[in-house]
Amino acid sequence: xxxxxxxxxxxxxxxxxxxxxxxxxxxxxxxxxxxxxxxxxxxxxxxxxxxxxxxxxxxxxxxxxxxxxxxxxxxxxxxxxxxxxxxxxxxxxxxxxxxxxxxxxxxxxxxxxxxxxxxxxxxxxxxxxxxxxxxxxxxxxxxxxxxxxxxxxxxxxxxxxxxxxxxxxxxxxxxxxxxxxxxxxxxxxxxxxxxxxxxxxxxxxxxxxxxxxxxxxxxxxxxxxxxxxxxxxxxxxxxxxxxxxxxxxxxxxxxxxxxxxxxxxxxxxxxxxxxxxxxxxxxxxxxxxxxxxxxxxxxxxxxxxxxxxxxxxxxxxxxxxxxxxxxxxxxxxxxxxxxxxxxxxxxxxxxxxxxxxxxxxxxxxxxxxxxxxxxxxxxxxxxxxxxxxxxxxxxxxxxxxxxxxxxxxxxxxxxxxxxxxxxxxxxxxxxxxxxxxxxxxxxxxxxxxxxxxxxxxxxxxxxxxxxxxxxxxxxxxxxxxxxxxxxxxxxxxxxxxxxxxxxxx
Amino acid sequence: xxxxxxxxxxxxxxxxxxxxxxxxxxxxxxxxxxxxxxxxxxxxxxxxxxxxxxxxxxxxxxxxxxxxxxxxxxxxxxxxxxxxxxxxxxxxxxxxxxxxxxxxxxxxxxxxxxxxxxxxxxxxxxxxxxxxxxxxxxxxxxxxxxxxxxxxxxxxxxxxxxxxxxxxxxxxxxxxxxxxxxxxxxxxxxxxxxxxxxxxxxxxxxxxxxxxxxxxxxxxxxxxxxxxxxxxxxxxxxxxxxxxxxxxxxxxxxxxxxxxxxxxxxxxxxxxxxxxxxxxxxxxxxxxxxxxxxxxxxxxxxxxxxxxxxxxxxxxxxxxxxxxxxxxxxxxxxxx
Numbered sequence: 017x018x019x020x021x022x023x024x025x026x027x028x029x030x031x032x033x034x035x036x037x038x039x040x041x042x043x044x045x046x047x048x049x050x051x052x053x054x055x056x057x058x059x060x061x062x063x064x065x066x067x068x069x070x071x072x073x074x075x076x077x078x079x080x081x082x083x084x085x086x087x088x089x090x091x092x093x094x095x096x097x098x099x100x101x102x103x104x105x106x107x108x109x110x111x112x113x114x115x116x117x118x119x120x121x122x123x124x125x126x127x128x129x130x131x132x133x134x135x136x137x138x139x140x141x142x143x144x145x146x147x148x149x150x151x152x153x154x155x156x157x158x159x160x161x162x163x164x165x166x167x168x169x170x171x172x173x174x175x176x177x178x179x180x181x182x183x184x185x186x187x188x189x190x191x192x193x194x195x196x197x198x199x200x201x202x203x204x205x206x207x208x209x210x211x212x213x214x215x216x217x218x219x220x221x222x223x224x225x226x227x228x229x230x231x232x233x234x235x236x237x238x239x240x241x242x243x244x245x246x247x248x249x250x251x252x253x254x255x256x257x258x259x260x261x262x263x264x265x266x267x268x269x270x271x272x273x274x275x276x277x278x279x280x281x282x283x284x285x286x287x288x289x290x291x292x293x294x295x296x297x298x299x300x301x302x303x304x305x306x307x308x309x310x311x312x313x314x315x316x317x318x319x320x321x322x323x324x325x326x327x328x329x330x331x332x333x334x335x336x337x338x339x340x341x342x343x344x345x346x347x348x349x350x351x352x353x354x355x356x357x358x359x360x361x362x363x364x365x366x367x368x369x370x371x372x373x374x375x376x377x378x379x380x381x382x383x384x385x386x387x388x389x390x391x392x393x394x395x396x397x398x399x400x401x402x403x404x405x406x407x408x409x410x411x412x413x414x415x416x417x418x419x420x421x422x423x424x425x426x427x428x429x430x431x432x433x434x435x436x437x438x439x440x441x442x443x444x445x446x447x448x449x450x451x452x453x454x455x456x457x458x459x460x461x462x463x464x465x466x467x468x469x470x471x472x473x474x475x476x477x478x479x480x481x482x483x484x485x486x487x488x489x490x491x492x493x494x495x496x497x498x499x500x501x502x503x504x505x506x507x508x509x510x511x512x513x514x515x516x517x518x519x520x521x
Numbered sequence: 522x523x524x525x526x527x528x529x530x531x532x533x534x535x536x537x538x539x540x541x542x543x544x545x546x547x548x549x550x551x552x553x554x555x556x557x558x559x560x561x562x563x564x565x566x567x568x569x570x571x572x573x574x575x576x577x578x579x580x581x582x583x584x585x586x587x588x589x590x591x592x593x594x595x596x597x598x599x600x601x602x603x604x605x606x607x608x609x610x611x612x613x614x615x616x617x618x619x620x621x622x623x624x625x626x627x628x629x630x631x632x633x634x635x636x637x638x639x640x641x642x643x644x645x646x647x648x649x650x651x652x653x654x655x656x657x658x659x660x661x662x663x664x665x666x667x668x669x670x671x672x673x674x675x676x677x678x679x680x681x682x683x684x685x686x687x688x689x690x691x692x693x694x695x696x697x698x699x700x701x702x703x704x705x706x707x708x709x710x711x712x713x714x715x716x717x718x719x720x721x722x723x724x725x726x727x728x729x730x731x732x733x734x735x736x737x738x739x740x741x742x743x744x745x746x747x748x749x750x751x752x753x754x755x756x757x758x759x760x761x762x763x764x765x766x767x768x769x770x771x772x773x774x775x776x777x778x779x780x781x782x783x784x785x786x787x788x789x790x791x792x793x794x795x796x797x798x799x800x801x802x803x804x805x806x807x808x809x810x811x812x813x814x815x816x817x818x819x820x821x822x823x824x825x826x827x828x829x830x831x832x833x834x835x836x837x838x839x840x841x842x843x844x845x846x847x848x849x850x851x852x853x854x855x856x857x
Contacts, residue, residue: 321739340741341738341739341740341741342741342742342743344741345740345741346741351739353739358733358735358736359735359736359739360736360739361733361736362728362729362732362733362736362737363732363733364728364731364732364800365728365729365732369725369729373725373726373729373737373740373742374740374741376722376725376726377722379722380721380722383721383722383723384716384720384721384722385720385721385722385725427740
């Protein structure tokens with residue numbers, strides 16, 4: 017009988033009139049990975065925030081290893097052995113410090129750790145931690161200079177250094193490549209064997225298949241399903257999460273009309289390989305590739321953020337060389353960037369103002385804003401994408417991740433464009449919202465060329481007419497999304513077949 | 522229920538406090554509630570209020586302008602210099618001051634967006650530079666008609682009547698000669714900035730830049746241009762404040778305007794708390810300036826010693842900041 021590391025009974029939490037958690041019962045056992053699934057606004061984040069001491073529970077009991085547990089704040093929770101790695105990576109690292117200092121940071125905070133920093137000892141211990149995690153980066157490098165994936169690994173390694181009893185991972189793979197995700201899974205296996213109770217929050221079925229010992233589903237503030245008999249019934253879990261059956265998305269492949277965006281022998285870096293790509297009217301192209309494959313760079317180049325290093329771009333046959341983002345938008349090229357938290361959301365604004373930001377001049381007469389028109393347009397878009405909110409004047413921060421992303425996509429669907437670029441539109445978005453967004457993108461695709469940049473093959477299969485694989489700054493292969501040969505697709509993303517086996521399974 | 526009270530307190534707390542203060546002073550300080558006294562309060566806050574409105578624009582783009590006090594005193598000295606020593610007409614003096622204000626704002630903006638100097642440091646540097654610069658032409662002396670220019674030459678120019686009119690004229694408003702020109706200018710600027718920030722797309726984009734600069738840039742907003750414009754607005758309003766001060770004093774007094782920076786920054790920050798905005802806004806700034814003015818006028822009329830004034834201003838500022846940041850973070854800290 018495994019020991020219960022954390023037990024929660026009848027947990028309640030409300031914000032104002034909004035009852036977010038309606039009596040949660042759950043237990044985490046030592047040496048077990050429990051996956052928590054839940055749609056937009058199901059209350060997952062709130063639950064995590066209560067466990068890690070960020071919010072106080074309104075009612076119910078929390079027991080840690082059999083003793084009452086009510087953390088006063090985040091550091092209290094950590095010192096009692098509950099460690100959380102949050103979704104936004106930069107919460108977990110200090111960008112200005114080097115890797116060694118980041119790994120040892122918690123050690124420096126401990127009382128009684130001495131006044132002066134013993135540089136040599138600190139480095140030696142950091143070395144040990146890094147080695148045990150399989151982190152292979154220069155310990156003297158500044159964390160700000162590292163890739164997103166490395167920063168994430170360091171944030172997780174920091175959490176491990178505390179030898180936690182309970183480890184909570186909130187969508188840890190959302191910015192990792194397949195190979196890096198595999199390193200993380202290996203680490204999770206090791207911790208499970210050491211007897212750590214792990215709560216793993218994710219939307220990705222491929223991750224869940226890989227790590228889950230048991231699955232908890234949350235819906236609307238309550239636990240809607242517990243699955244712990246092997247083999248786990250994933251379809252039933254998705255059903256419990258969504259309240260209806262998961263349906264396969266059927267794509268009727270669109271060949272597209274006249275070419276809209278043509279890339280002719282372009283190069284993304286001065287020593288990069290040249291490649292061509294033509295995107296046609298009405299067509300949705302998914303550009304898939306791992307982190308660092310050049311797909312973000314391509315998006316930035318078309319959107320006027322990065323310089324074209326060679327070749328020619330044309331829109332509707334006319335040469336296109338954007339000098340700035342402003343210029344690109346003026347030519348009818350729109351982009352929804354990845355990492356909406358840092359690149360897209362205006363936290364101080366409400367839904368309507370976030371949505372209409374690029375097109376304020378269309379909602380103003382002689383510079384003065386016509387806020388009634390602006391709000392009613394936003395209300396229309398909210399309905400079209402199914403944004404769950406009280407009204408269009410809700411603060412953007414009150415929405416769940418998936419709904420925020422819907423607003424960010426609606427921002428660029430509001431006006432017609434020639435080329436729509438979507439960089440990782442499904443990052444941190446649950447499966448329900450993902451379907452809504454995908455459906456809208458496909459439904460509105462006529463009249464423009466749509467390029468979607470993503471890492472996940474599953475997601476690409478759901479949305480694209482054509483899948484283009486990128487590696488090392490160039491195009492490695494192209495597939496029409498009809499009776500697609502997954503093995504061939506996967507082998508195009510070279511050297512990572514093993515890592516992607518889980519994705520295409 | 523508790524949440525409703527908290528919401529109400531955040532939204533109307535400061536205004537209720539303001540009304541309470543007015544009632545308290547009216548009852549306990551005879552003569553406080555007269556139109557003359559009201560106008561006196563307005564007059565005392567007009568110049569700091571104008572400067573505060575400029576700072577508000579820089580706060581909106583998540584910047585800060587520490588050079589406003591120095592810009593105002595520079596404008597004061599420049600207007601005196603151009604009329605008394607260069608013997609130019611009022612029109613030229615005013616134009617020069619406005620140009621200098623815009624120019625300083627431009628330099629501040631360029632230092633920040635092009636040379637990547639942090640806003641506080643760039644404008645602090647500019648403050649030192651201007652404090653030094655304004656003293657060089659007169660070897661550190663104040664400027665007045667009849668001052669010696671060395672070699673036995675005496676300054677012949679005078680402050681023109683038209684210039685003094687800007688600072689001293691009083692319009693009839695129910696009572697004869699009631700509303701001073703600086704108050705009118707303050708109100709006009711307040712309305713203009715209020716409209717600009719709250720109701721134009723430019724203001725909306727500036728708030729977006731202040732909240733998430735990167736996201737604003739990625740929707741095509743010219744982030745750097747807006748930031749420079751914010752500092753130029755701040756420079757111009759500060760120079761207007763300097764002109765009004767010069768016109769009121771009638772001489773280029775080197776020591777005046779010492780308190781302008783702190784008072785106007787305080788007004789802008791107090792403005793965060795008005796109506797629970799929790800962000801810089803023109804209406805709040807104007808109310809913040811008024812609040813400080815009423816408090817000081819009331820205390821003066823109740824014979825509180827002058828040296829307690831700064832302490833009271835500081836206390837009000839700290840209270841307002843607690844209102845803004847603690848209470849409203851408790852309210853919006855919710856969410857998923």
